[in-house]
Amino acid sequence: MSLGDAMGSVWRAQPGNAATGPAVPGCRVMAVGSALPQIVVSNAEVEHFLDTSDEWISSRTGIRERRVASPEETLLQLAARAARAALAAAGVEAAEVDTVICSSSSPDETFPSLACRLQADLGCPHGPAFDVQAACSGAIYGLALAQALIHTGLSRRVLVVAAEIFSRLVDWSDRSTAVLFGDGAGAFLVGGPDAGGSELLAIDLGADGRGALALGTLPFQATSQPTDRPGYTASPRALGRVVTMNGREVFRFSTKILEQVVARLAEAVGSSPDQLTMVVPHQANSRILATAAGRLELPLERFAGNLERLGNTSSASIPLALAEAAEQGRCQSGDLICLVAFGAGLTWGGLLLRWGSTAIGIDDPVGLEARSQKHLGRALNEAGTGEEERG
Numbered sequence: 001m002s003l004g005d006a007m008g009s010v011w012r013a014q015p016g017n018a019a020t021g022p023a024v025p026g027c028r029v030m031a032v033g034s035a036l037p038q039i040v041v042s043n044a045e046v047e048h049f050l051d052t053s054d055e056w057i058s059s060r061t062g063i064r065e066r067r068v069a070s071p072e073e074t075l076l077q078l079a080a081r082a083a084r085a086a087l088a089a090a091g092v093e094a095a096e097v098d099t100v101i102c103s104s105s106s107p108d109e110t111f112p113s114l115a116c117r118l119q120a121d122l123g124c125p126h127g128p129a130f131d132v133q134a135a136c137s138g139a140i141y142g143l144a145l146a147q148a149l150i151h152t153g154l155s156r157r158v159l160v161v162a163a164e165i166f167s168r169l170v171d172w173s174d175r176s177t178a179v180l181f182g183d184g185a186g187a188f189l190v191g192g193p194d195a196g197g198s199e200l201l202a203i204d205l206g207a208d209g210r211g212a213l214a215l216g217t218l219p220f221q222a223t224s225q226p227t228d229r230p231g232y233t234a235s236p237r238a239l240g241r242v243v244t245m246n247g248r249e250v251f252r253f254s255t256k257i258l259e260q261v262v263a264r265l266a267e268a269v270g271s272s273p274d275q276l277t278m279v280v281p282h283q284a285n286s287r288i289l290a291t292a293a294g295r296l297e298l299p300l301e302r303f304a305g306n307l308e309r310l311g312n313t314s315s316a317s318i319p320l321a322l323a324e325a326a327e328q329g330r331c332q333s334g335d336l337i338c339l340v341a342f343g344a345g346l347t348w349g350g351l352l353l354r355w356g357s358t359a360i361g362i363d364d365p366v367g368l369e370a371r372s373q374k375h376l377g378r379a380l381n382e383a384g385t386g387e388e389e390r391g
């Protein structure tokens with residue numbers, strides 16, 4: 001069995017009947033919030049200090065620009081902005097949030113957790129606060145935990161916040177990884193079945209540790225760099241480490257797992273992939289998305305995307321993409337929306353939502369232009385699927 005062929009754990013909400021027993025309703029995603037730093041770094045800018053080109057980056061990845069945090073900006077600030085955007089959109093006070101779960105692969109300290117820092121920053125009461133480490137799948141792992149905590153009665157209102165400053169986790173001298181990532185944060189506010197919002201219908205969660213070495217971090221070996229590089233390239237590295245990756249292996253795993261999770265989630269609720277209104281995939285690479293869409297026989301327009309403008313924002317990418325798609329009016333009541341993530345570990349996580357009255361809050365100082373699927377579609381057309389190269 002190769003990487004990407006493994007089965008994880010699948011859970012689904014039960015309507016409840018004589019055969020299945022009492023109903024087990026899914027909890028509700030009451031709000032989605034997102035926050036972005038202000039600095040926009042285009043491929044053309046990266047060309048100035050790295051041996052790369054806009055043509056190489058956009059044709060291999062679909063990425064044209066990314067956001068990066070200024071040296072003064074902290075992960076906590078970014079996380080708090082996304083959390084506040086979600087709370088404000090839902091009209092819920094921080095005092096009502098009894099559990100805080102955070103995900104970050106780019107923390108600047110091992111402990112205390114980002115979640116504890118965020119709980120204090122927001123002024124939430126003193127229920128559980130902890131971080132999950134599932135790399136780019138972290139927001140989905142967090143949502144699955146929120147469902148479990150609410151289901152057992154331990155929590156009533158859970159904030160799941162994914163925040164990443166990958167510009168401090170890449171070696172800006174390494175063109176093979178530095179160009180891929182960006183910074184940002186996203187937040188989900190989750191309540192019980194009685195709360196308003198989108199119902200969580202099914203979860204698919206798993207990991208295959210045999211692929212642990214395909215995507216990880218190494219100690220950062222600082223080399224002397226020209227002093228005219230932008231300030232963000234010189235921020236201290238998160239935990240003194242930087243990303244290392246076997247790009248081709250990760251590519252193969254990602255395309256397989258994306259396809260399988262979408263198919264399994266649709267099947268879990270008695271549907272097929274073509275009955276999904278929208279797939280919100282982890283934004284890693286446009287060719288991964290195009291390959292998976294092709295294998296699922298889904299039109300690419302059904303995939304939400306922000307890769308072209310934000311790059312890979314790791315665990316923040318799904319709430320960022322979902323908030324943006326919903327703000328653009330792409331999520332209508334009753335729609336079946338599939339969120340699917342994959343990343344280091346190797347991990348994956350998928351969720352199926354029946355869209356309801358989920359509130360959306362976006363904190364982006366640069367301003368959201370009217371963005372249509374054409375952006376992603378154009379990048380994908382230019383990139384091609386690359387499937388033939390990779391098998």
Ligand SMILES: CC(C)(COP(=O)(O)OP(=O)(O)OC[C@H]1O[C@@H](n2cnc3c(N)ncnc32)[C@H](O)[C@@H]1OP(=O)(O)O)[C@@H](O)C(=O)NCCC(=O)NCCS
Pocket residue numbers: 051052053056057060061136175176177179245246247248250251254284285288312342343344
């Ligand atoms: C990273 C990725 C885009 C690289 O594409 P690839 O076609 O596999 O490219 P390779 O790594 O084989 O490199 C091909 C060449 O491009 C070069 N190259 C790598 N990065 C480059 C850059 N930024 N600019 C210019 N050239 C670059 C390499 O040095 C290599 O040159 P060589 O042939 O002279 O040795 C691709 O493997 C990928 O998308 N993988 C998945 C990554 C991902 O999504 N990770 C996150 C998952 S959560």
